[in-house]
Amino acid sequence: MLGKRDPQDGLFDASTVFGEDLDAFGFHGLVALHGRSIFKDEDFASLYCEDNGRPSVPPSLLALAMILQHHDGVSDDEVIKRCRFDLRWKAALHLPAYELSSPFAKSTMQGFRARLVLHDRDCVIFERSVMVARERGLLPETVLLSLDSSPVIGRGAVRDTYNLLSDAIAQVLRGVAREHQREASDVAADADLARHIDAPSIKGSADIDWTSDEERGAFLDSLIIDCRKAIALAAETGCGTEAASLIERIIEQDVDEDPDGGPPKVRRGVAKERISSTTDPESRHGRKSSGQNYTGHKAHVAVTETGVVTHVDVTAPSTPEGSTVSEAVNKSREVSGSAVQQVLGDSAYSTAPAQAEASAAEVELRTKMPRQNRKYFAAGDFTVSEDGQEATCPAGASSHNLRRSNGDLTHVWSPKVCGACPLKAQCTKAAQRSLRVRSDFHDRRRRERWSRSPEGREALRKRQVVEHALGRMKHRGAGRARYFGRRKTRLQWRVVAAVVNLSLAWNAETKKEAA
DSSP states (O other), X not given: OOOOOOSSOOTTBHHHHTGGGGGGGTHHHHHHHHHHHHOOGGGGGGGSXXXXXXXXXXXXXXXXXXXXXXXXXXXXXXXXXXHHHOHHHHHHTXXXXXXXXXXXXXXXXXXXXXHHHHTTOHHHHXXXXXXXXXXXXXXOSEEEXXXXXXXXXXXXXXXXXXXXXXXXXXXXXHHHHHHTTOOHHHXXXXXXXXXXXXXXXXXXXXXXXXXXXXXXXXXXHHHHHHHHHHHHHHHHHTOSHHXXXXXXXXXXXXXXXXXXXOOOEEOSSOOTTOOOOSSSTTOEEEEOTTSXXXXXXXXXXXXXXXXXXXXXXXXXXXXXXGGGHHHHXXXXXXXXXXXXXXXXXXXXXXXXXXXXXXXXTTOXXXXXXXXXXXXXXXXXXXXXXXXXXXXXXXXXXXXXXXXXXXXEEEEXXXXXXXHHOTTGGGTXXXXXXXXXXXXXXXXXXXXXXXXXXXXXXXXXXXXXXXXXXXXXXXXXXXXXXXXXXHHHHXXXXXXXXXXXXXXXXXXXXXXXXXX
């Protein structure tokens, strides 16, 4: 049943005791002054039974505790300790200064977080922060939106194929043991799978010559046999079926089995959307813009020119930035109440699908364009007719041949002309030059010219605001997932975005009052 906070402050509440000195408490003092007006217990009524059970810990109190937790970057255990001993937290949450007890238990906070995820109500925390920014005058009627994405390092342990299979087998055994109220070691012993419970690393405990193909194959073969046993055990008991399905997916993506009965081999290369962790199966391999690899998720944000974060999402690393434009714009309109007419992005948003998403959302998308390899002539150095049927190279020669494929045109120059051309070293290493003309060829050239113009460079400098916002969010720990799973990681980013928005809004008001 929904519990509600007492609107009346106590005489010995820390916020009352330090009332005149709350400004010295920084962000915690601002939460003390304004926190009660952000969240109402009724905002979270759908998470609780309407007319049955004991009154819960007021959810507005737990929501503010989550804000403080992500601001300070502390664990659930530390939250309880700070509620007991830290005067800044006591003031922010309007707790009695002299009491050493916490207003809620660690399990209560974890349960509240689970409810938010289950009912998709963590959006309330984020949306209220945007509302506060709007009340403080940081969201005009029409906003300029900047988009960007950022890698998020996953929480799960990244394992190789051998340990992935062993970890998944152990998950099946623990699932069966939990359902039948037995020890996992006993279930493992009965199934002749004890090594997957006893050893922290199946690969590390294997006494084989890892330089031998035969011994590696035999060891992997024994693991596959154990996998079949675990899958059969899950089917027989009806427990651990999700982990058994995970085993099958890992075998499919990582193992090449010999149809003639030979020993299996670990597959060369990395499968698309490869599962890399059994503790966080949603975590995926990704690549940063710098070319470095990582394993985890990708966060997408939208930020106004005043620095207010209006949209947050977390997806797989393989998700193209262009596919998120329409949702980011529409969600920003919905949450902020402002109109969006123009959007700025880096070169990752310069693709044709991104432009199509922008058109669907009825906004103008202005972006940086990918850098051209200036060692050779780029597409913009060629003269192409508007219908794409004619093309002339920088040396003034017309194309020799025109090919059509899937709606695209490809102009090809004569090897004889290219071989005698004095500009060939600047054009191509091949015997002849070719140029593909897609449907958006001229549109891309126009956008390239704009992005290089003084007007374009000046406009695109405004998107630095999204990079600053991402920097502030990463400073609060958003660059590394606190929780397992993509959905909980999205909750983390939403709460951190709320911290950024509230800090921005309250500090803006403080500066206005000081002026």
